[in-house]
Amino acid sequence: MLRVMVIGMLICTAGCGPQAGVPTPAASPVELTVFAAASLTDAFTEIGAAFAGAHPGTKITFNFGGSQTLRTQLEQGAVADVFASASKKDMDAAVTSGLVADGEARVFVRNRLVVIAPKSNPAGLTALEDLARPGVKIVLAAENVPVGGYARQALANMSQSFGAAFKDRVLANVVSDEDNVKQVVAKVRLGEADAGIVYTSDVTPAVAPQVVTLAVPDEFNVVAAYPMAVLKSAPHSDLAAGFVKYVLASEGQAALAKWGFIPVRP
Numbered sequence: 001m002l003r004v005m006v007i008g009m010l011i012c013t014a015g016c017g018p019q020a021g022v023p024t025p026a027a028s029p030v031e032l033t034v035f036a037a038a039s040l041t042d043a044f045t046e047i048g049a050a051f052a053g054a055h056p057g058t059k060i061t062f063n064f065g066g067s068q069t070l071r072t073q074l075e076q077g078a079v080a081d082v083f084a085s086a087s088k089k090d091m092d093a094a095v096t097s098g099l100v101a102d103g104e105a106r107v108f109v110r111n112r113l114v115v116i117a118p119k120s121n122p123a124g125l126t127a128l129e130d131l132a133r134p135g136v137k138i139v140l141a142a143e144n145v146p147v148g149g150y151a152r153q154a155l156a157n158m159s160q161s162f163g164a165a166f167k168d169r170v171l172a173n174v175v176s177d178e179d180n181v182k183q184v185v186a187k188v189r190l191g192e193a194d195a196g197i198v199y200t201s202d203v204t205p206a207v208a209p210q211v212v213t214l215a216v217p218d219e220f221n222v223v224a225a226y227p228m229a230v231l232k233s234a235p236h237s238d239l240a241a242g243f244v245k246y247v248l249a250s251e252g253q254a255a256l257a258k259w260g261f262i263p264v265r266p
Contacts, residue, residue: 029058029059030058030059030236031236032060032082032240032243033060033062033081033235034061034082034084034243035073036062036084037067037070037084037085037086037146038064038065039086039111039147039182039199039201040084041062041182042204043255043259043261044084045062046255046258047247047251047252048060051242058239060243063078065179065180066181067087067146068090068145068146069180070083071090074231079235080234081234081235081237081243082229082230082231082234083099083100083228083229084108084227084228085226086111087149088225089146094229095229099231100232101230101231105228106229107226107227108226108244108247108248108252108264109253110261110264111199111200111201111224111226111261112221112223112224113150113154113197113200113221113222114198114202114203114213114216115131115196115216116185116196116197116198116207116211116212116213116214117194117211117213118188118189118191118193119210119211121212122194123195125194125212125214128158128214128216128220131170131173132166132170133173134173136173137175137193137194137195138170138173138174138175138193138194139175139178139188139193139196140176140196140197141177141178142178142179145178145179145181146224147180147184147197147198147224150222150224151197151222152167152171154197154221154222155170157219157220158220161220184196184202185207189207195214199260202260223262226261248265250265253265
């Protein structure tokens with residue numbers, strides 16, 4: 001009987017243990033989920049790849065969209081590690097809702113506005129005042145979208161120089177309110193509008209050859225501050241804090257500057 005038991009144990013050891021030459025399955029990567037404003041798509045995609053490369057075993061999943069939409073998703077129970085907003089208003093609402101770890105958010109970059117038109121410039125726009133001309137088709141982000149709110153604020157600033165009715169005349173030309181800034185860019189590129197107001201960072205190397213731009217002078221422009229925070233429900237809070245730190249470090253700031261943003265540090 002003892003001999004039979006020993007033989008059985010040897011068979012099990014040979015058949016049940018790791019087999020020589022058979023690789024052990026790799027551990028699943030740690031997935032860091034980042035909710036980020038649509039305007040950050042190109043810059044954060046590059047930053048995410050660099051961060052993942054510096055942290056083997058890490059996979060970064062981005063959810064890009066309008067800051068107000070992302071904040072609503074989080075309030076409704078969506079789970080993420082980091083929230084990067086194009087709006088202090090939406091980040092403040094997230095803090096008030098108890099979504100942000102330690103109630104702390106940091107501004108990590110800034111952005112400016114610019115007017116874009118299709119390359120063919122069908123409306124013949126040459127100055128900001130032309131936006132109020134009857135018949136000019138304008139597309140903006142909706143007012144509750146950060147860039148849409150900033151655009152309307154800039155139009156109000158212009159009214160101080162171009163006449164009290166300027167903002168209302170421009171808004172009367174708006175043919176579409178979009179959910180995020182990328183949709184504004186897309187409609188202008190496709191010629192579905194004569195002009196749109198977007199961030200300077202949205203005139204990327206891929207977009208620039210397809211549009212013409214009208215600069216918005218400092219006296220009218222609105223500089224957007226982008227805050228970022230680790231979320232209280234973050235499944236990987238330490239890694240999330242590392243991502244925020246990376247974005248604020250020289251490598252992250254250089255990538256943001258490359259994509260047309262205004263870094264918060266040299």
